Amino acid sequence: MSAAFLRNKAAVLGLGLLAAIVAMAILAPVLYPDDPLDMVGTPFLWPGQDPSFPLGTDSLGRDVAAGIAHGARVSLLIGLWATVLGLALGVSIGAIGGYFGGWLDDVALRAVELFQTVPPFLLVIVLVAIWEPSIRNITLAIGLVSWPPVMRLTRAEFRSFREKDFVTAARGLGFGHGRIILREILPNALPPIVVTSSVMVATAILMESALSFLGLGDANRVSWGSMIGNGREVLRAAWFLTAVPGAMIVVAVLALNLVSDGLNEALNPRLGRS
Amino acid sequence: MALLDVHDLTVAFPSVTAVAGLSFSVHESETLALVGESGSGKSLTALALMGLVPRPGRVSGAVHFGGQDLLALPEARMRQLRGRDIAMIFQEPMTSLNPVLTIGRQIAETLRLHEGLSARAARLRAIELLDLVRIADPGRQVDSHAHRLSGGMRQRVMIAMAIACNPRVLIADEPTTALDVTIQAQVLDLLDRLRRDLGMALILITHDLGVVGQWADRVVVMYAGRKVEEADPIGLLRRPLHPYSRGLLGASPRLQARAHYRLGRLAEIPGSMASALGQAGCPFAPRCDVRQDKCDSVAPALREMGEARLVACPVAA
Structure with missing residues (x-):
């Protein structure tokens, strides 16, 4: 499986880009120990104009490079935890509904439909507006709206696997429902879930950026989205203030999608393993 | 004293009664064969003994085992028995193993569940079990996935899983139907040896009368969910009494005279089991060649x- 993934050049490129962004996020406090929101230089320095600010400064004289590095932390953190939350909800509810069927499945389906009738981004905005906009609350809100597709996927997998002979055989050996769900079916259902989760991270990063762009992000933390939002006001005078963080979002989302495609090919036996 | 005593077992679905008032008993270290064509209720009988009849099937009657009625046991208690005291081997070795787990882990899982072994001890025991079911190089195969194994080897792994906790009753539901003829004999020999070595009772479900003749101690012939004849296998093969048993025997190819289709037609039982539906009297009457009005x-x-x-036919003599 890992060999199949590594043969895929696009996937390896995606993984490399992702690793670079993760390294940047990890090293941000080392490279830029000061608060990226501090005003440290002359406003509107273009990239390359001053060697100490390689990506320039914004309208308040804040270092863009420091913002990008610290923004990566916020984006990845939110992307990761929102996905973990979405996966936890979606997989557990989908597994229970799909495996047991009956009224449990009905309840699970109604719950998912409740979420699917509301546009997810709208729900995030409402939730963040009700709670205070902190990193934790934004993560919670994004996680809460991202579980329905995972739930449907997991449910479909469990519905087909629960009819398999090896599940009947496992019951014949005295395995309980919990053991069958976790040890017998889940490992089989995992590949499509893994593939989906990398796209979920990308979606969460986009949602956070959009929130910050609208000014609903955490005001005390710099993020790529908030940098674009601030740069928008001076778009004609200093377009690089929106272009640089915008490019970072593109690269991060692209990397995650490439990884997802690579995983899909490596994990999906129907696409041919060799 | 019978080890397992089935009394008046009935498995009913909304549209059809699949097993109707079936009674039989199995003694320690005995091989009992359940014979009948597809749809005669053999497999559902096995599932009923295991407490695994799928919804919306309803099971009634009694299954006495070790001083308790299995059908009256709560599910949690039944779950402890399954795999430990009563185990089952399924028909399809190709799909009865989990494709993403190694066979060693699947065997070990049973041991950890029922015997509380540690991961290390369970793995060692799994290797022993693979050796016991005659899998070559068990120390290496224990880490194989099912797709690396042949059908015969997979059925051996299924057997290893089933006997892992030394069950007292082993139910084998057409264990060799999906296998090559040469492998069939090996697997049945293995089951027979394990039955003797471990002192298990074996319930062998089959439609192959050759298997019955060679391996069974007693035979129950089933038709449309009912027992129509019970006999010792040699008696049954020499002189089947029920017209259905006679028909089954006549429909089995034999190597002697007139086996090839050019030399003579294989006998068949006219009609199909569907004719038993809604039949008030004898379920076999619509297909029977000695039918009388009272049937x-x-x-x-x-x-x-x-x-x-025992024969369920007033005409047979």
Whole structure:
């Protein structure tokens, strides 16, 4: 499986880009120990104009490079935890509904439909507006709206696997429902879930950026989205203030999608393993 | 004293009664064969003994085992028994193993569940079990996935899983139907040896009368969910009494005279089991060649005919 993934050049490129962004996020406090929101230089320095600010400064004289590095932390953190939350909800509810069927499945389906009738981004905005906009609350809100597709996927997998002979055989050996769900079916259902989760991270990063762009992000933390939002006001005078963080979002989302495609090919036996 | 005593077992679905008032018993270290064509209720009988009849099937009657009625046990208690005291081997070795787990882990899982072994001890025991079911190089194969194994090897792994906790009753539901003829004999020999070595009772479900003749101690012939004849296998093969048993035997190819289709047609039983639906009297009457008028109205009771022989046919003699 890992060999199949590594043969895929696009996937390896995606993984490399992702690793670079993760390294940047990890090293941000080392490279830029000061608060990226501090005003440290002359406003509107273009990239390359001053060697100490390689990506320039914004309208308040804040270092863009420091913002990008610290923004990566916020984006990845939110992307990761929102996905973990979405996966936890979606997989557990989908597994229970799909495996047991009956009224449990009905309840699970109604719950998912409740979420699917509301546009997810709208729900995030409402939730963040009700709670205070902190990193934790934004993560919670994004996680809460991202579980329905995972739930449907997991449910479909469990519905087909629960009819398999090896599940009947496992019951014949005295395995309980919990053991069958976790040890017998889940490992089989995992590949499509893994593939989906990398796209979920990308979606969460986009949602956070959009929130910050609208000014609903955490005001005390710099993020790529908030940098674009601030740069928008001076778009004609200093377009690089929106272009640089915008490019970072593109690269991060692209990397995650490439990884997802690579995983899909490596994990999906129907696409041919060799 | 029978080890497992099935009394008046009935498995009913909304549209059809798949097993109707079936009674039989199995003694320690005995091989009992359940014979009948597809749809005669053999597999559902096995699932009923295991407490695994799928919804919306309803099971009634009694299954006495070790001083308790299995059908009256709560699910949690039944779950402890399954795999430990009563185990089952399924028909399809190709799909009965989990494709993403190594066979060692699947065997070990049972041991950890029922015997509380540590991961290390369970793995060692799994290797022993693979050796016991005659899998070559068990120390290496224990880490194989099912797709690396042949059908015969997979069925051996299934057997290893089933006997892992030394069950007292082993149910084998057509264990060799999906296998090559040469492998069939090996697997049945293995089951027979394990039955003797471990002192298990074996319930062998099959439609192959050759298997019955060679490996069974007693045979129950089923038709449309009912027991139509019970006999010792040699008696049954020499002189089947129920017209259905006679028909089954006549429909089995034999190597002697007129086996090839150019030399003579294989006998068949006319009609299909579907004709038993809604039949008030004997379920076999619509296909029977010695049918009498009363067969359509009176359901035949089991009659004792000779030693340990029961036949549900008033005409048979």
